[in-house]
Structures are given as structure tokens and as C-alpha cells.
Amino acid sequence: METEAPERGFPESEFAGRTCEAQALMAEQGLGGLLLTTEAEVRYFSGFQTQFWQSPTRPWFLFVPAEGKPIAIVPEIGATLMRKTWIEDIRTWSAPNPEDDGIGLLLDLLCPLASGEERIGVPKGPETSLRMPLGDWERLIAALPGLEIVDATGIVRTLRMVKSPAEIEKLAHVCAIGSATFERVPDFARNGRELAEVFRSFKREALALGADDVPYLVGSAGQGGYRDIISPPSRRPLRTGDILMLDTGSTWDGYYCDFDRNFAIGRSDDLSRRAYDILWRATEAGIETVRPGRTCRDIFNAMRSVIAEMDDGAGDVGRLGHGLGMQLTEWPSHAAFDDTAIEENMVLTLEPSLGYGDGLMMVHEENVVVRSGGAELLTVRAAPELPVI
Amino acid sequence: METEAPERGFPESEFAGRTCEAQALMAEQGLGGLLLTTEAEVRYFSGFQTQFWQSPTRPWFLFVPAEGKPIAIVPEIGATLMRKTWIEDIRTWSAPNPEDDGIGLLLDLLCPLASGEERIGVPKGPETSLRMPLGDWERLIAALPGLEIVDATGIVRTLRMVKSPAEIEKLAHVCAIGSATFERVPDFARNGRELAEVFRSFKREALALGADDVPYLVGSAGQGGYRDIISPPSRRPLRTGDILMLDTGSTWDGYYCDFDRNFAIGRSDDLSRRAYDILWRATEAGIETVRPGRTCRDIFNAMRSVIAEMDDGAGDVGRLGHGLGMQLTEWPSHAAFDDTAIEENMVLTLEPSLGYGDGLMMVHEENVVVRSGGAELLTVRAAPELPVI
Numbered sequence: 001m002e003t004e005a006p007e008r009g010f011p012e013s014e015f016a017g018r019t020c021e022a023q024a025l026m027a028e029q030g031l032g033g034l035l036l037t038t039e040a041e042v043r044y045f046s047g048f049q050t051q052f053w054q055s056p057t058r059p060w061f062l063f064v065p066a067e068g069k070p071i072a073i074v075p076e077i078g079a080t081l082m083r084k085t086w087i088e089d090i091r092t093w094s095a096p097n098p099e100d101d102g103i104g105l106l107l108d109l110l111c112p113l114a115s116g117e118e119r120i121g122v123p124k125g126p127e128t129s130l131r132m133p134l135g136d137w138e139r140l141i142a143a144l145p146g147l148e149i150v151d152a153t154g155i156v157r158t159l160r161m162v163k164s165p166a167e168i169e170k171l172a173h174v175c176a177i178g179s180a181t182f183e184r185v186p187d188f189a190r191n192g193r194e195l196a197e198v199f200r201s202f203k204r205e206a207l208a209l210g211a212d213d214v215p216y217l218v219g220s221a222g223q224g225g226y227r228d229i230i231s232p233p234s235r236r237p238l239r240t241g242d243i244l245m246l247d248t249g250s251t252w253d254g255y256y257c258d259f260d261r262n263f264a265i266g267r268s269d270d271l272s273r274r275a276y277d278i279l280w281r282a283t284e285a286g287i288e289t290v291r292p293g294r295t296c297r298d299i300f301n302a303m304r305s306v307i308a309e310m311d312d313g314a315g316d317v318g319r320l321g322h323g324l325g326m327q328l329t330e331w332p333s334h335a336a337f338d339d340t341a342i343e344e345n346m347v348l349t350l351e352p353s354l355g356y357g358d359g360l361m362m363v364h365e366e367n368v369v370v371r372s373g374g375a376e377l378l379t380v381r382a383a384p385e386l387p388v389i
Numbered sequence: 390m391e392t393e394a395p396e397r398g399f400p401e402s403e404f405a406g407r408t409c410e411a412q413a414l415m416a417e418q419g420l421g422g423l424l425l426t427t428e429a430e431v432r433y434f435s436g437f438q439t440q441f442w443q444s445p446t447r448p449w450f451l452f453v454p455a456e457g458k459p460i461a462i463v464p465e466i467g468a469t470l471m472r473k474t475w476i477e478d479i480r481t482w483s484a485p486n487p488e489d490d491g492i493g494l495l496l497d498l499l500c501p502l503a504s505g506e507e508r509i510g511v512p513k514g515p516e517t518s519l520r521m522p523l524g525d526w527e528r529l530i531a532a533l534p535g536l537e538i539v540d541a542t543g544i545v546r547t548l549r550m551v552k553s554p555a556e557i558e559k560l561a562h563v564c565a566i567g568s569a570t571f572e573r574v575p576d577f578a579r580n581g582r583e584l585a586e587v588f589r590s591f592k593r594e595a596l597a598l599g600a601d602d603v604p605y606l607v608g609s610a611g612q613g614g615y616r617d618i619i620s621p622p623s624r625r626p627l628r629t630g631d632i633l634m635l636d637t638g639s640t641w642d643g644y645y646c647d648f649d650r651n652f653a654i655g656r657s658d659d660l661s662r663r664a665y666d667i668l669w670r671a672t673e674a675g676i677e678t679v680r681p682g683r684t685c686r687d688i689f690n691a692m693r694s695v696i697a698e699m700d701d702g703a704g705d706v707g708r709l710g711h712g713l714g715m716q717l718t719e720w721p722s723h724a725a726f727d728d729t730a731i732e733e734n735m736v737l738t739l740e741p742s743l744g745y746g747d748g749l750m751m752v753h754e755e756n757v758v759v760r761s762g763g764a765e766l767l768t769v770r771a772a773p774e775l776p777v778i
Contacts, residue, residue, distance in 0.1 A: 052607065
């Protein structure tokens with residue numbers, strides 16, 4: 001599968017374009033810089049990709065100035081890898097250093113902006129966080145009283161929501177790997193098999209089919225349906241009459257798929273078949289609604305109206321899909337509160353859910369890219385009827 | 390392998406004990422509560438375990454009061470799983486909700502403490518971060534002017550650094566899985582094989598041998614040595630004369646191993662053999678130094694003095710090992726700055742590194758648990774001489 005894969009990484013022009021677009025938005029808001037601390041944002045503007053973020057020990061900083069290339073302020077252990085990116089100005093310290101974990105270097109960078117009473121942006125809004133010790137952040141801003149710090153979530157959100165052709169290639173590739181993996185599920189999700197073993201087989205199969213990693217695999221199985229969608233697997237064996245759901249976020253070159261599939265073990269019951277049918281049609285309604293100019297709320301409402309045939313509460317998972325890219329879930333949200341306008345080249349999940357029976361729930365999910373004429377599926381569409389293994 | 394595995398999860402007494410210990414430390418500091426936002430801390434006190442943290446969309450909160458069980462303030466999607474833990478007071482909201490992502494519930498909880506001008510703790514120190522939107526945090530503390538918020542890193546650090554017998558069992562188990570996986574490396578890391586394929590085989594093998602996941606696998610290979618230790622794999626085929634290093638953080642029931650192994654492909658060169666010998670002996674010196682009453686600085690110095698035979702800079706990765714547990718890297722650090730006293734039942738990595746030749750580096754790592762008499766290896770000790778595949 002790897003042989004048919006797109007090229008890894010991005011040409012320098014991709015990062016230059018992203019930076020240029022950010023700087024245009026920054027200029028509109030009078031920002032002298034953008035300070036980023038999280039994996040996805042640092043990678044988005046630099047191309048710096050490593051699993052070393054798994055270690056919480058060291059902070060990493062990328063500063064996008066008003067003009068010119070971003071500046072990296074990173075632990076020395078990351079210098080070699082950062083030098084392979086398009087970034088030229090790389091400032092390092094020997095980390096960890098509890099006395100000064102990059103704060104001195106940040107002060108050197110930001111003091112001139114503080115003296116000029118400039119304004120910089122930091123993502124502070126929904127779905128963001130600040131990946132550095134809060135105490136260091138408090139000390140940093142206390143030492144820069146002239147600096148105005150405003151929320152820059154909008155800038156990062158605007159850029160990251162719309163994918164480039166190269167990003168879409170990667171997303172299409174990892175969705176294809178995910179689809180191929182789900183095709184194999186009947187080979188290993190057999191009656192009597194422990195759910196934990198089914199998970200293990202799924203991950204090994206996804207890797208064999210070309211996934212770099214399977215950072216996210218959740219699922220559940222139970223008689224006539226499941227009650228929880230974010231649990232680790234139990235050692236309970238699959239039984240005739242179970243409904244099995246698997247939901248994967250597999251990755252390729254730093255991009256995620258995020259979709260699920262339902263299966264009945266041995267036989268399916270009427271209620272589960274009905275729930276499945278409604279979710280399948282709700283997804284269809286979502287797919288038909290996706291097109292430039294529509295809003296996330298429109299997509300939510302289209303799915304919601306089908307779900308309402310069986311459930312008025314929409315399963316209470318908070319939304320019926322979201323953006324997809326460098327993270328398992330990204331802005332926007334298909335929810336009543338989100339009136340984000342759908343744009344060409346967004347990559348979205350459509351994820352209707354419903355509650356039924358005695359505390360059971362069902363979820364279903366597909367991944368699409370928005371084209372000028374509407375949604376194009378990146379996943380191989382689920383069967384219209386609940387498959388029986 | 391799974392059949393020989395320890396029991397998953399913990400008895401309720403484990404969480405009650407942790408909470409009780411935290412509350413004793415909180416009482417010493419006059420804290421009316423401890424507010425936690427990160428995966429490891431929430432799991433440590435609740436047992437709440439899910440890969441759903443991969444999604445950055447929703448914040449999760451756990452509050453440890455001065456007395457009684459912790460209180461969970463979590464998205465509705467997590468309620469079913471949280472109800473399986475020992476936590477009783479579970480307050481949920483339909484998330485995401487950009488208007489109020491749990492802040493109203495936090496205010497309900499914290500307002501009485503603010504009215505009483507009480508003090509609560511939040512981890513703000515090294516190796517911590519605040520996993521919630523910074524803007525929400527700013528709004529929260531602005532609405533609670535009477536509340537004093539102090540750094541509680543010390544409390545969490547003190548507790549988490551020393552492992553319980555059940556935690557040590559899990560860590561021993563995942564280290565055994567890691568060791569068994571490294572034993573298979575000669576089967577798939579052959580001359581001509583692409584490094585990316587070696588990574589893929591390693592992950593599949595670790596899963597087959599019982600790992601739940603392989604969230605961390607980094608490594609490198611190059612003629613006579615490697616230059617970088619945190620990169621994703623290239624598609625360059627292994628060649629005779631390469632030195633290959635693989636470093637894994639595999640997990641079992643939420644606990645990590647973290648160690649690496651070096652291999653020479655086809656033949657080894659004098660310089661690499663010498664570097665390997667020094668690192669092996671540095672590790673040995675570290676292992677011999679580990680015992681209750683010694684400090685991290687002692688361990689650092691013991692390793693450092695051996696490394697100095699070849700390199701004065703200690704490879705500049707910032708430290709020569711660290712704590713290990715629910716995260717790939719935890720407090721403390723084997724570094725000159727860290728005078729943490731070693732205690733029985735700490736689990737530590739010993740991770741000497743050195744630079745040599747023309748920009749080459751080598752790393753080596755073992756995992757140990759501290760017993761009353763000294764270090765007990767959790768990993769199968771690396772061969773004393775650089776193995777040739």
C-alpha cells in the first residue's frame with residue numbers, strides 16, 4: 001500500500017503560503033506576531049513532526065512574526081530535526097531546565113514588541129490550549145507589561161479549516177487505509193473473540209495496510225447494542241446478537257482519518273437495524289447538504305431531522321461531526337451553535353448518533369472533502385444495511 | 390502473553406489512598422481543593438481511562454476537595470465511562486459548547502470557596518500544562534476574585550513519583566513486552582529493509598506480544614552512527630555498516646515502558662563499539678547508584694563520569710533519564726539541577742547519551758524500579774557489546 005502512497009511532507013511553498021496567509025490575517029488585526037505552543041500549530045507552520053510531543057517535559061515554541069519566516073524556540077534535543085524544516089531562525093536551550101525553560105529566549109524575542117506596545121496573538125479560544133507550564137506563562141506576561149496579548153484562535157482556525165491539495169491527498173490516503181482495514185473486520189471479529197483481541201487485530205491490520213499509527217481506536221459491543229463509545233476494550237468475548245462498533249483515528253504522515261463502522265455478530269435485531277438505517281440515512285442527508293455556502297448548522301439540522309424519527313436527544317454527544325486534519329477532531333462543529341460557512345476543500349466528518357431502547361446508543365461516521373459541487377467521500381461508504389458477521 | 394498479564398485497573402482502595410495522601414499534603418498547604426485538567430492527573434485520581442483525550446475539542450476537569458471523593462466535571466459523552474469509576478459526584482454538560490464549556494459548572498463548585506477566600510491548587514510548574522482554553526481560564530479566575538490559586542505541582546509530583554505495587558506490576562509487564570519486542574528486531578531489521586518498514590514491523594510485533602498501543606517509537610539509522618533521536622522514520626533502506634537505534638514507549642493498561650536498543654547492521658565499527666561500551670558502562674554506573682537516599686544528581690554524576698571518557702557535553706539532551714509511569718516521561722530528572730531524593734518504589738529510566746565522531750550521537754536506556762537495596766531492572770538488560778544483525 002505504501003508504494004501507492006502520496007509523497008510525505010510538503011514543499012516549502014506550502015509553509016510559505018500558510019505563513020503568508022496568517023500574516024495577512026495578522027495585519028488585519030494589527031498583530032506583531034503569533035505565539036504557538038501546541039503540536040498541530042507548530043507543525044502547521046514549520047513542518048516539524050515528531051512523536052516526542054508524547055513527553056510532557058519540554059515546552060516548544062514557534063513565533064510567526066509580522067513578516068518573514070517563523071522563528072523556532074525549542075529544546076536543543078529538537079534542533080537537528082527542526083533544521084530539516086524550512087525554518088532558519090532556530091533558538092535552542094538545554095532542556096529541561098526548571099530555572100528557565102525557554103522563557104529567557106521568549107523574553108529576548110518579545111521585549112522589543114513589548115517596548116513598542118505592540119499586540120501579539122495567542123490561541124485562547126475553543127479547542128485550543130496553552131502547552132507550557134502555567135507558572136511560566138504567568139511570569140512571561142508579567143515581565144512584558146507593554147505587550148497586549150489577544151486571542152488568535154480565529155486566525156489559526158480560518159487557515160487550518162480549509163485544506164490544501166497536498167493535505168487532502170494525505171487525508172484521502174489515510175481514509176483509504178481505514179476503509180481497507182474495516183473491510184478486514186469480518187476476518188477477526190468473530191463470535192467468541194475477546195473485544196480486546198479484536199482491537200489488537202484491527203491495529204495490526206491498519207499498520208500492515210499502511211497506517212503509520214493508530215493513536216485512536218475506541219469501540220464497544222453488547223447484546224442488541226452498546227452503551228458507551230469512548231471506552232477501552234473489555235475482555236468480554238463477542239456473542240451472537242452483539243452489536244459491535246469500532247471507531248478509528250489512524251494516521252498517515254501526521255493526518256487522521258476518523259470514522260466508525262457497526263457490525264452485528266451472528267444475527268441482527270429489529271431495533272438495531274432500524275437505528276442503523278436511520279443513522280445511514282442521516283449521514284446521507286448530511287452528505288447531500290454539504291456544499292460551499294451552507295453552514296455547519298444546516299448540516300446538523302439535516303441530520304437531526306432524520307435522527308428525530310427515532311430519538312429527540314441526538315445521543316447527546318454534543319455535535320454530529322466536525323473538521324478533520326492534523327488532529328482527530330478540529331473546528332468546525334456540526335452543531336446548532338456553529339454557523340461556520342462551509343468552504344471548498346474543508347475536510348469534515350459526518351457523525352450522527354442516537355439513543356434507543358434501554359440506554360443503548362449507536363453512532364455512525366463518514367469523512368468527506370468539500371468540492372465546489374458538494375461532498376466527495378474519502379471513506380468507502382458504509383453498507384446501507386447493518387452488516388452481519 | 391495477555392494471559393500472564395496482571396489484572397487491569399485498580400481496586401477502589403488505590404484511588405482512595407491516592408486521594409487521602411493528596412488531601413494530607415493539601416492540608417499542610419491550607420488548600421481547599423485541587424483542580425486538575427490533564428489526562429494523567431484526571432486518571433490518577435479517578436481511574437478514568439480513554440483515548441478520547443486525543444480529541445482536543447473538550448476540556449475535562451477533576452476537583453479533589455479537602456475531604457471526600459474527587460468531583461468530576463466532564464462532557465456528557467464521558468459520563469457513562471466516568472460512572473464506571475469510583476467517582477460518585479459527576480457533573481456533566483453537553484459539550485462542545487463554546488458559550489460555556491464547563492465554566493458554569495466550575496463556577497458553581499468554586500464560588501463557595503471564593504466567598505470564603507480559600508486557596509486552591511493548580512499544577513503550574515515544570516512538566517505540567519493547563520488543558521483548557523486559556524481564555525476560559527482567564528474568565529474563570531476573573532469571576533473568582535476571592536480565590537487564591539497556588540501552584541500544586543509539588544503535591545502531584547510527590548504522589549506520582551512513587552509507584553504503588555499495582556502500578557509497578559503494570560510497568561514491569563509493559564517493560565517485559567518491550568524487551569520481548571526488541572528480541573525480535575533481528576527478525577525484521579535486516580539489511581536492505583526500509584527504516585519505515587522496520588518501525589511498522591516493530592509496532593505490529595509489540596501489539597502481537599501484548600502491548601495495548603505503541604504511542605511512541607522513534608529511532609534512526611546511519612553509517613557508523615545516527616545524528617538525531619526524535620525523528621519519524623525515513624524510507625532509506627538499512628545498509629551494512631549502519632547503526633540502528635529504536636526507542637519505544639509502548640503502553641499496557643495506561644502505563645509506559647521507555648527504553649531503546651542499538652544494533653549494528655552487518656558489521657560494527659570501532660568508534661560505535663566504543664561509544665556503546667561507554668554508554669553500557671554509564672548505565673551500569675547509574676544502576677549501581679540508584680538506591681533510597683541517593684539523589685537524581687548522584688545518578689547523573691555517576692553516569693556523567695563514565696560518559697566523560699568520550700564526550701564532555703553529555704549529548705545535550707538535557708538529562709540522563711527520568712521518571713516513568715502513566716506518561717512516557719515524568720518527574721524527576723537525572724540532571725545536575727535535580728536533587729530529588731530517590732525513594733523506594735520510584736520507577737526510573739537510566740538514559741545516558743553521548744556525542745562522538747562527526748556529529749554522531751548514541752543513546753542507551755534501561756528502566757528500573759527502586760527497591761530498598763537498590764535498582765531492580767524491569768527491562769532485560771541490553772547486551773554488553775553492540776549486537777550485530
